Structure formats: structure tokens, C-alpha cells
Amino acid sequence: MSPHRTRRRIPDATVARLPIYLQILSAQLDGGTSNLSSEELATLAGVNAAKVRKDLSYLGSYGTRGVGYEVQYLVYQIRRELGLDHEWNVVILGAGNLGQALSGYGGFTERGYPIAGIFDIDPDKVDTLVGGVRVRPLDELAQVVAARSVSIGVIATPPVAAQDAADRLVRAGVTSILNFAPTLVNAPLGITVRTVDMSVEMQILSYHEQRRVAAASSLRSVQADGSRNQTA
Amino acid sequence: MSPHRTRRRIPDATVARLPIYLQILSAQLDGGTSNLSSEELATLAGVNAAKVRKDLSYLGSYGTRGVGYEVQYLVYQIRRELGLDHEWNVVILGAGNLGQALSGYGGFTERGYPIAGIFDIDPDKVDTLVGGVRVRPLDELAQVVAARSVSIGVIATPPVAAQDAADRLVRAGVTSILNFAPTLVNAPLGITVRTVDMSVEMQILSYHEQRRVAAASSLRSVQADGSRNQTA
DNA sequence: CGATGTGAAGACTTTCACAGCA
DNA sequence: TGCTGTGAAAGTCTTCACATCG
Numbered sequence: 001m002s003p004h005r006t007r008r009r010i011p012d013a014t015v016a017r018l019p020i021y022l023q024i025l026s027a028q029l030d031g032g033t034s035n036l037s038s039e040e041l042a043t044l045a046g047v048n049a050a051k052v053r054k055d056l057s058y059l060g061s062y063g064t065r066g067v068g069y070e071v072q073y074l075v076y077q078i079r080r081e082l083g084l085d086h087e088w089n090v091v092i093l094g095a096g097n098l099g100q101a102l103s104g105y106g107g108f109t110e111r112g113y114p115i116a117g118i119f120d121i122d123p124d125k126v127d128t129l130v131g132g133v134r135v136r137p138l139d140e141l142a143q144v145v146a147a148r149s150v151s152i153g154v155i156a157t158p159p160v161a162a163q164d165a166a167d168r169l170v171r172a173g174v175t176s177i178l179n180f181a182p183t184l185v186n187a188p189l190g191i192t193v194r195t196v197d198m199s200v201e202m203q204i205l206s207y208h209e210q211r212r213v214a215a216a217s218s219l220r221s222v223q224a225d226g227s228r229n230q231t232a
Numbered sequence: 233m234s235p236h237r238t239r240r241r242i243p244d245a246t247v248a249r250l251p252i253y254l255q256i257l258s259a260q261l262d263g264g265t266s267n268l269s270s271e272e273l274a275t276l277a278g279v280n281a282a283k284v285r286k287d288l289s290y291l292g293s294y295g296t297r298g299v300g301y302e303v304q305y306l307v308y309q310i311r312r313e314l315g316l317d318h319e320w321n322v323v324i325l326g327a328g329n330l331g332q333a334l335s336g337y338g339g340f341t342e343r344g345y346p347i348a349g350i351f352d353i354d355p356d357k358v359d360t361l362v363g364g365v366r367v368r369p370l371d372e373l374a375q376v377v378a379a380r381s382v383s384i385g386v387i388a389t390p391p392v393a394a395q396d397a398a399d400r401l402v403r404a405g406v407t408s409i410l411n412f413a414p415t416l417v418n419a420p421l422g423i424t425v426r427t428v429d430m431s432v433e434m435q436i437l438s439y440h441e442q443r444r445v446a447a448a449s450s451l452r453s454v455q456a457d458g459s460r461n462q463t464a
Numbered sequence: 465c466g467a468t469g470t471g472a473a474g475a476c477t478t479t480c481a482c483a484g485c486a
Numbered sequence: 487t488g489c490t491g492t493g494a495a496a497g498t499c500t501t502c503a504c505a506t507c508g
Contacts, residue, residue: 014499016436019436023414024416037466038468045416046416046418048502050500050501050503053468065467065468065469067467081439082439083442083443084435088434097337100333105430107430111431111434112438113434178437184278192441194433196430198410200248202384202410203316205384205408206344207313208408209383209407243476245477281489283477283478285489285490286478286479289491295490295491296489297485298486298487298488298490299486300490301490
């Protein structure tokens with residue numbers, strides 16, 4: 001009945017780690033490793049082996065007891081789970097510094113996220129070339145999203161324009177948003193928004209630095225930090 | 233006895249939200265709002281009011297019952313807790329697309345993280361100007377870190393060079409690292425590393441998109457996603 | 465025998481609900 | 487009275503420890 005097998009929901013924390021495992025496994029595959037134990041994968045990923053096993057168990061029982069996991073098959077399964085078995089067209093809003101870096105970076109297309117269009121509200125930017133793509137005026141957004149079935153939008157505008165960008169993306173039919181502007185954007189329920197804010201990251205670091213200094217001056221020491229990288 | 237008052241440890245989850253509150257509170261302050269309830273702040277931050285109160289309670293009792301929080305004072309306290317009461321010099325490793333975007337962005341200096349130097353291993357890049365700063369050869373790193381008391385380093389190199397960059401930063405004396413390369417970097421215990429990987433973010437989004445599609449085709453619907461952004 | 469898969473314990477985080485203070 | 491500050495409950499995530507199976 002259902003064309004995609006419906007599986008148990010995977011915990012957010014696990015979803016956030018799958019891309020890391022995938023990256024490591026892909027590298028191992030390129031290096032010629034065909035099999036890996038949870039212990040080895042855990043070491044490479046810097047996490048606990050039990051966590052690796054539990055994470056992978058959400059995908060199904062793809063390991064072999066006494067042996068480990070077949071790298072190639074695991075790569076296939078993780079890719080499938082992450083929706084990487086086909087391409088996802090994306091649009092980028094904002095052709096400034098950041099928008100240019102993102103499209104020039106090349107990582108999008110290469111990793112299965114072809115850039116269907118870059119948009120800017122500034123007429124001076126429109127029609128310039130950025131990373132080989134012509135910058136389009138914002139009012140062509142809805143048309144491109146529809147024509148190319150875009151479901152993911154990237155916001156690379158200045159902070160003041162970010163909410164408007166998000167609203168336009170949602171109106172155009174985009175359902176997932178990656179926001180690089182240092183501001184929160186609101187979206188209706190059912191739309192997934194992830195914000196990557198460099199200054200938030202810097203402030204978390206300086207909090208730790210600040211504690212280090214405080215601890216040092218009271219002649220004590222601090223320990224390292226484990227980190228995640230998720231969305232909220 | 234201790235020059236910096238030692239306070240209870242603040243939970244990681246709270247530390248990750250303080251920059252968000254700070255951003256909102258600063259904007260409110262600029263807009264002339266002098267007082268805010270936990271309910272109002274929670275709405276602006278898109279979180280639960282109890283969470284806001286609990287988070288702020290780790291800083292101390294800075295609210296007034298029946299009234300709310302004085303914005304200006306709270307901004308001061310959060311800034312102090314995050315170590316934003318003074319500047320933190322940073323170095324950027326890698327003067328490619330990303331390194332250029334980061335320095336051109338201007339957000340660093342403006343937000344209290346002056347760029348003490350940009351470094352690249354490529355002789356062709358050395359001595360070019362990036363965001364008004366001269367690119368230096370990598371072997372000047374240690375000297376700059378020492379001379380300018382740099383404790384935060386940003387990795388903006390290609391993935392293959394990231395681990396070497398991290399090693400050099402640690403050797404030079406940097407204790408916090410923000411890694412933008414799409415690869416894990418290892419660092420000794422006591423060094424804080426946070427990784428921001430765009431393709432990880434994209435993959436988390438496509439996971440949700442993929443579920444949306446699967447759910448739609450089995451005539452059910454999905455809900456939105458809350459996100460964090462931390463390090464591991 | 466060795467490594468997976470997983471109940472159960474423990475740690476951390478969020479949310480509730482209300483006592484207590486301005 | 488209204489809103490903070492916080493115990494306690496609920497929920498989520500991590501880790502342990504071991505039964506299970508190749």
C-alpha cells in the first residue's frame with residue numbers, strides 16, 4: 001500500500017549523527033575498508049560504541065554479530081534513510097558575501113543538492129553571475145520553486161530581510177529552510193527550519209574560554225566539551 | 233579570594249540558548265523596551281516560558297516577581313556570563329571562498345571577535361588582501377597567536393587540511409576551535425571544538441523532507457522540528 | 465568466541481505547577 | 487494580583503551490561 005516503507009521514527013539526536021557516520025563510512029569505503037565494527041566506527045566518530053550500535057539499530061539490523069557492519073551496505077542504508085537516494089533542488093536567497101560563498105563552494109551540487117536558482121532583491125545584483133549561476137530577481141522565486149520542485153531553501157540575506165525571505169519561501173511552497181542569517185525566523189507548523197548562526201557558535205566558544213580563564217585564576221582546570229550540531 | 237566569582241555550572245543546553253536570548257534582548261533594548269516577562273521573551277525565542285525562567289535562573293535571580301526582567305540588566309549579565317565583556321582575538325585558517333566570506337562578513341570584529349590574522353598555506357594567496365586584512369603564511373601563526381593572545385581559531389580550509397590546521401592551532405596555543413570544514417577534527421582533551429558543517433545540516437533537512445514525502449504518500453502528515461546547534 | 469542488538473539504569477533536559485515575593 | 491524561581495514529574499538521550507547469534 002505505501003510506496004515507501006514506513007519505519008519507526010528515528011530520534012532527532014540520531015538523525016543528527018547519521019550524516020557524520022555517513023561521511024566516515026564513505027571515506028572508509030574509498031580507502032578500501034569493507035567491514036567495520038561499532039567500536040571502530042565509534043572511535044572515528046568520537047563517540048561511544050553503544051551509541052553507534054543503538055543509532056544504527058534504528059535503521060534495522062544491518063550488522064553481523066561477531067563480525068561488524070558491511071561498510072558499503074551501511075552507506076546505502078544511511079543514504080536511503082537521509083533521502084540521499086535522489087537529488088533535492090535548492091534555492092538560495094541572497095547573493096551577497098555569504099550567498100556567493102555558498103554557491104561558489106560547490107558542495108551543494110556535488111553532494112546532491114543542485115542549485116535551482118539564486119535570488120536577490122537588489123537590481124544591481126540581478127543578472128550577475130555567482131558560482132556560474134545567474135542571479136534572478138526575487139519575484140521569479142515562486143515560478144522556479146514550482147518548475148523545479150524545490151523543497152529546500154537557503155536564507156543568506158542580511159538579518160533584517162531574513163523573515164521576509166522565509167515568508168516568501170513558504171509561500172512559494174518550500175517546506176525546509178536552512179537559515180544562515182543571525183536572527184530567528186518563524187515559519188508555520190509543518191515547515192522545518194534550521195538556523196546556523198556563526199555568532200552563536202562564537203559566543204558558546206567564548207563562554208568556555210571565559211570559564212577556562214576563571215578556573216585558571218582559581219587554580220583549577222576544566223574539561224573538554226562534547227558537542228552536537230542540531231537544529232531547534 | 234577568586235578574582236572571578238565561581239558560579240554553578242550552566243547546563244550545555246542553556247549555554248546554547250543564551251546567545252539567542254541575548255540577540256532578542258539586545259534588539260528589544262534598541263527598540264526601547266526596558267522590561268520583559270519570561271512569557272514575552274519565550275514567545276520571541278520560540279520556546280517555553282518555564283524554560284526561559286529556568287535558563288535565566290542559572291545566572292542568578294535577576295527578575296522581579298510580578299514584573300519581569302529588566303532588559304538592560306539582563307543583557308549585561310548574559311554578556312558577562314558569555315565572556316562578552318571583553319574582546320576575543322581570533323585567527324582564521326584558510327583564505328579560500330569560505331575564509332573570504334567569513335572575514336568579509338564583518339560580523340567578527342563587530343561582535344567582539346577582532347580578526348588577528350588570516351593564514352593560508354598557498355603562496356599565491358599570501359599577501360593578498362581579504363576583507364581588509366593581509367593574508368599571512370601559515371608559519372607566522374604561532375607568533376601571531378602569542379603576540380595577540382589569541383584563544384579562538386576558525387578553520388576554513390578544505391577538508392583534507394582541517395586536521396593539520398587544528399593541530400597547528402593547538403600547538404600555537406589556541407584552546408577553542410570553530411571548524412567549518414566538513415570533516416571531524418580531533419583535539420586533545422581540554423580543547424573545545426565545535427563543527428559547523430553545512431552538508432550535515434542539508435542532510436538533516438532532506439531526512440525530514442524524505443519523511444514528509446513518505447508520510448504524504450501514505451496519507452498522513454508530519455510535524456515540525458525543534459533544533460539545537462552544538463558541538464560533539 | 466566476538467561483536468551486535470537491546471532492556472534497563474542513569475544522566476540530562478524540558479515542562480508542569482505552585483509557593484513565594486514585589 | 488502577577489510573575490518569578492524552583493521542586494518534582496515527565497520526557498529524551500546516553501551508557502551499561504549482557505543475552506544472543508553468526
